[in-house]
Amino acid sequence: MREVSVVRPAGRKPGVPALLCVPGTMSDPVIFDGLAEATGTDVVVAPWLEWPGPHDMASLGAEVALLAERHAPVVLLGHSTGGVIALSAALRTDRVRGVVVCDSGVNMRGHGDVDAIIDRVRAQWGPELWRAVARRSVHLPLPAEVAERLDSYPAALERDAVLVALRSQRDTDLAPRLAELGRLPALVVHGRFDRARTLAHAQELADSLPGAELVVLECGHTPPVELPDRFAAELVRFLAGLPDGG
Template sequence: MPKIQVNGIDLFYDIKGEGESLLLIAGFLCDHTYWSLLMPSLVKNYQVIRFDNRGIGRTSAPDHPYSILQMARDAAALLDYLDIKKVHLVGHSMGGQIAQEFALTYPEKVQSLILLSTLARGDSLFNSVIATWGLLPGILDLKLYQQVIFPWIFTDEFYSTPGMIEMIINMAINYPFPATKHGLYHQSQAIIASDTKDRLHHLNFPTLLLVGKQDILTPIKFSEQLAQGIPHAELVVLEGGHGFLIESPEAVASAMLKFLNA
C-alpha cells in the first residue's frame, strides 16, 4: 500500500472501489483500519479513500505540535496528489473535527459532509478526558491503556458479549504499527485546541450528523450543537456508543448510504 510525501511527512493511504469519491477520516488513536467493518458496504458504489493521520499507523509521527487544520491540509494534499477534485467527506470523532476544518478551508473540494460522533468545541469534561488520554501512554502499558479508555468508547451491551473486549484489546496489542507516545499526545492537544463553533454557518453542504444514543465521550448534545450551527444538517441518533463503527457497522453504513444516495 502506498505512501506519499506531503507537508513534511510520509502519509499512508488506501483506495478501494469505484464511483464517486468518499474520503474517510479516522479519529484519535485510530488509523485507516478503524473503518474496516464499513468497507464492504461502501465500496460497492464508491471509490473509498482512507489514510492514516499524522501521528498514527503507517504515517509519520513528528514530535512537535499538531493542529486540526494541519491534519486537514494533509488530507487536502492527498486529494491533490490523487487528482481528485471533489469528495463526499466523512469524519469520526477527531476525524470529524478534521472534516469540519477541511470543509471550511477547502469548500470547493466538498460535495457532502458526514460527521460521526464529533463536536465543534469540547467542554471542560471532554477536554479533561482527552488531555488525560494524551498523557497516559507515557505511564501505562498498551493493554492497561486500552482497559482505561474502552469504557468511554463501548456500551454495556458490547462489554456483555463474551470475549469481545478481550479480542479487541488483543488486536490492539498485536497490531504491527503501534502508536507512539508523542504522536498520541500531539493528537490529543490538537483535539482540545480545535473550535469551529462560530464558523459552522459557513458549512453550506448537505450534512449528515450521526451519533450513538449511548455515547458518553461525545454525547448527543455535541451533535445537537452542530445541527443548530450547520445550515443544512440532518441529525440521526443510532443505537450504540462512541465506538458504533465497531459495535453497529451495518447501521452506520446504512445511514450513510441512505444519505449519500439521496
C-alpha cells in the same frame, strides 16, 4: 502526499463520490472495513496518526484537504477526532460533496475527561491504557478479532503524536467557522450511549452546520463498527440524496 489505503467495491455505483475516512485518535482504521461493499463506492482511509507529522488539527486538516482534491469528488467521513480533521479539511477545499461526522463536536467543552486522558497518555502509555480507551469507545460487543485490533493498534503509534493531537483538539474550536460551509450536505451520527461525547455535543454540531441532519443510533462512541449495517444504511441514504448525481 500522505499515505492512504483505498478499497474499491466489486460493483461500484456510478456517480457516487468516494468516502474519505478519517479515524479518531488511537482508533484502528478497521472501523471502516466493509464500507466499500456496503455503500458501493471507493473508500479511502487516511491513517493520520501513522503519518510522520505534524499532528495538530490545522495541519491535518490541510493534509486531508489535499487528499480530498486528489481523490475528488469525495464525501469526508470523520470519526471522533477525525470529525474535527474532516471539518477542518472541508473548510479548505471546494472539492468536497458532503461531510459525515460521527461522535465528535465543534469543540471539547464538556468533554469531561480529555485532560485526564492526556495525563494518562503521558504517564501510563502502554497496553493497559490502550485497552481502556478502546473499551470506553464501544457500548455493544464486537467480534473478538476486531476488539483485539482496537486494543492493540496504539502499539504502532508514537505517544508524542497522540499527545500533540489531543492537546490540539482540546484547544480547537470550530464553532466560529462552520457557517462558512454554507449548505454543504452534512450528516451528524451519534451513539446514544457514547461515554466520551454527549448527545448535546452532537446537537450543537448539527445546529452549527446549516445543511446538517442528526441521526442517533443505539450504540456507543463508534457506530461504524458497533452497528455496521445500520451505519452503512445511513451512509447509503445520505449519498443517494446528494445533489448532482450523488
